[in-house]
Amino acid sequence: MKWWKKGIVCFLACLAMMGFSSAAMAAYDPTPKILSKLQGQWYDQEGNVVLDFQGNTVNGCEIVGVYRPAGGGTDFSCIIRIVEAEGYRDMPVICESMYPASYHSHIILNGDNHDPSKGTLLMRTTEPQYYESVGGIGIDMTEDAVRAKYGSPDRMEQKGASTVWTYQKLGLELTMYKQRVQIIKIYQYGDRHFDRTGFNCANLPYEFQSAYGFNTAPKPGQYGAYGIGHGEYLWFNDYPNSITLCTYWN
Numbered sequence: 001m002k003w004w005k006k007g008i009v010c011f012l013a014c015l016a017m018m019g020f021s022s023a024a025m026a027a028y029d030p031t032p033k034i035l036s037k038l039q040g041q042w043y044d045q046e047g048n049v050v051l052d053f054q055g056n057t058v059n060g061c062e063i064v065g066v067y068r069p070a071g072g073g074t075d076f077s078c079i080i081r082i083v084e085a086e087g088y089r090d091m092p093v094i095c096e097s098m099y100p101a102s103y104h105s106h107i108i109l110n111g112d113n114h115d116p117s118k119g120t121l122l123m124r125t126t127e128p129q130y131y132e133s134v135g136g137i138g139i140d141m142t143e144d145a146v147r148a149k150y151g152s153p154d155r156m157e158q159k160g161a162s163t164v165w166t167y168q169k170l171g172l173e174l175t176m177y178k179q180r181v182q183i184i185k186i187y188q189y190g191d192r193h194f195d196r197t198g199f200n201c202a203n204l205p206y207e208f209q210s211a212y213g214f215n216t217a218p219k220p221g222q223y224g225a226y227g228i229g230h231g232e233y234l235w236f237n238d239y240p241n242s243i244t245l246c247t248y249w250n
Contacts, residue, residue, distance in 0.1 A: 031063070161178075225250065
């Protein structure tokens with residue numbers, strides 16, 4: 001075959017492939033996959049049902065579609081378009097830890113990836129659930145519940161959209177986000193420990209490995225998370241000075 005004929009064949013083949021790819025992209029609709037992760041009721045801090053996803057509806061309104069998905073897997077954002085009596089309405093949502101075994105699945109309604117201070121945090125349960133805790137404090141506990149247990153912190157420091165509460169005498173540091181506990185850190189100089197095991201910074205890495213079922217013993221000072229279940233992780237990057245409990249795995 002002459003070179004120009006080969007060129008025509010290749011060109012036509014490329015066009016066919018591009019047409020197939022475009023058709024496939026146009027046919028892909030993220031709506032069913034995303035809605036399957038959002039099913040059920042979602043509560044605000046006062047225990048009110050703010051969003052109720054049932055099939056292809058939310059709060060009784062038909063969902064037209066899901067647009068502008070970003071991220072993927074268990075953490076993503078999108079816009080949900082619904083039909084109300086007045087017409088169409090778009091609901092921006094940021095979704096975190098969206099898998100069945102997680103105690104810390106969140107929807108941030110009207111959230112903004114560029115401005116973390118915006119939006120209302122919603123959870124699957126009226127009361128926070130947590131696998132591990134420190135002195136009765138677990139991730140997602142409200143600020144009011146923390147004050148009821150420990151009173152006001154010795155120091156409060158604003159860091160972006162979060163506020164760090166420090167209970168100096170206890171060696172306890174709590175990072176609050178949208179009026180809930182986001183990160184728990186215990187220090188070597190304090191008397192706090194993890195409630196499930198009674199461990200603190202005085203315990204050795206192999207003890208944590210045995211108690212929590214880690215594949216390897218934590219390496220002091222090494223960056224990396226160790227999963228303990230239900231979307232919670234321990235960090236030993238500052239061990240033995242401190243140990244951190246949070247929902248972040250990277």
